Amino acid sequence: MSQGILRYLGSTMGRKYIMAISGLVWTLFVLTHMLGNLLIFASADAYNFYAYKLTSNPLIYVAEAALVVFIGMHAATGIGLRMRNSRTKPNLYAVTPKSAKGASVTSKSMIWSGTITLVFLILHLITFKFGAYYETTVDGILMRDIHKLVVECFSQTGYVVWYGVCLVLVGMHLYHGVASSFQTLGINHPKFNNAIKGFGWAYSIVVALGFLAVPFYVFFVKG
């Protein structure tokens, strides 16, 4: 049985199912992460307490492991498919069409928006998850003061610019990716196609703006 399934999953179409499912897992994750970040608008304590609750739950290790596996599969499969596609289309044309026979900027740049996202992701974990450990007490509980580190980082112009550029790229990745994954999973109906596209666009814009709100708030309002 498994042998049959592997042949399906290893085909160009099967690898796209892997892209779509792993992409959607991360798509959901970035939304929840973005919403959690917005707690900074409530208060420093709320922000720290949320982070504390999240990291003190033992299930976090399962969730983190799953996310690592999914991004690994997504990146490896995406790079593999991109390399295959450079081989199957070695030359483009002397003229690049401006009509729909061309392709949108976001769809053409998935490999670059994705790769930079991966670099960003790793540096992001180093900066925050494994970064400076300050402590604070909320409601009598001693916990990490991640809020202090966030404010420190987002008070630096250079860091805000880098973070901003990366988040625009994440948004561009989702701008094409969300609607695309519906199509990959076979979810397409003339009645709903515009709604699916609209959903993907709205989703990407909301996620990107939500993430960007934090550095702008810290830099311009708090700083």
Place this chain on the structure above:
Amino acid sequence: MAGNNNSRTMRINLKVWRQKNQNTEGRLVDYALDNVSPDMSFLEMFDVLNEKLVAQNDEPVAFAHDCREGICGSCAMVIDGEPHGPQTGTTTCQLHMRTFSDGDTIVVEPFRAKAFPVVKDLVTNRTALDRIQAAGGYVSVATGNAPDGNAIPIAKEIADMAMDAAACIQCGACVAACRNGSAMLFVSAKVSQFSLLPQGQAERERRVSRMVWQMDEEDFGSCTNMGSCAAACPKEIKVENIARMNREFGRAMIFGRDRKQTAED
């Protein structure tokens, strides 16, 4: 001559891909044509160019053509970066010079994809598509006489979708337009035309699986849902078909009764 006839002709500058054979390098060569009538088809303009080249003792430009009425899918050319040129839903043979303006420079290249090697000039070998079709794009039952028109009830909407998918003329413009060199639009049209109809049910899973194996074997790229294929298709085949193939292939993967056998053969 300041006659009224002359005012209706155009001057067209061409940059045409010339390549001796599969093993040599090709390049764009400049040609200029005066007196191009706006009523000529794009291929007729090439006929005029070739007559001129032959008269000069030069090698004429090789290009594929057959029906010249938009039904055979032979006339594969990329015109200014667009397979079959700038007009939607139109094959090169049905494209007219009035679409262009006097003095235009037009770049003409062969369809490009690893799976479509250039035979000569603008002629490419697109038999890879035939082999995909042969791998599963059929119904293997004795057909006998044509059945009674309404003997098998099929909803109008379904019949229309199957008919739209069957409009594919296998020209390969989808592959040519795709930045990945993917044949998904072609294969999905062929899969859809059968999977939508009762006659196609028996071999449904095996068909999609084998056609996809063959598609990968022939070195076509994978789909990234950019949609250039459907925009370039002279028969306006829709990407809905690709979604249907995604469902069919997933269905074969998860529920296929002869999945293991199909995977192994």
